[in-house]
Amino acid sequence: MRKPRDYDAELRTLADKARKLKNRRQHQLGELVQATGADRLSVEELAGALLEAGTAPRPTREAWRKRGAAFFRGEREDAGDGARGRPGSVAPDDRSAQPASGTTGTP
Structure with missing residues (x-):
């Protein structure tokens, strides 16, 4: 005689797996926003x-x-003028950065 399947346990397992995938996707989206x-x-x-x-x-x-694909391949130079994949960093040619106090911004 065959052992009966525990459908409730299988559904719980699938629900846990779906929750983990959703959490991972949300975490990766946050990393992408930062990068x-x-x-x-x-x-x-x-x-x-x-x-x-x-x-x-x-x-x-x-x-x-195309820019997004280049970004994910690691070709940061072709991916735009963003932070080049370093969370919290400023792009080298970022014009919005303020000069240090006491400087005029000219060499």
Whole structure:
């Protein structure tokens, strides 16, 4: 005689696995936001950028896809002027950085 299956235990196992995958995806999204420097944007700016991305024309989205692919391949120079994959860092040509106090900003 065959042993009966415990469907409740299998469902709990699947639910735990789904929860772990969701948590991992959320963690990776947070890492991506930090690595790209998007954590320096306000929530409103980030939401607006994402809404705009959804309605962008196909050629623009294709260019973004290529930059994203380069970013994930580690080709930071081709991926844009972001933080180059170093969370908390400032891009070398970031114009928004303020000069140190007492300096005029000219060499």
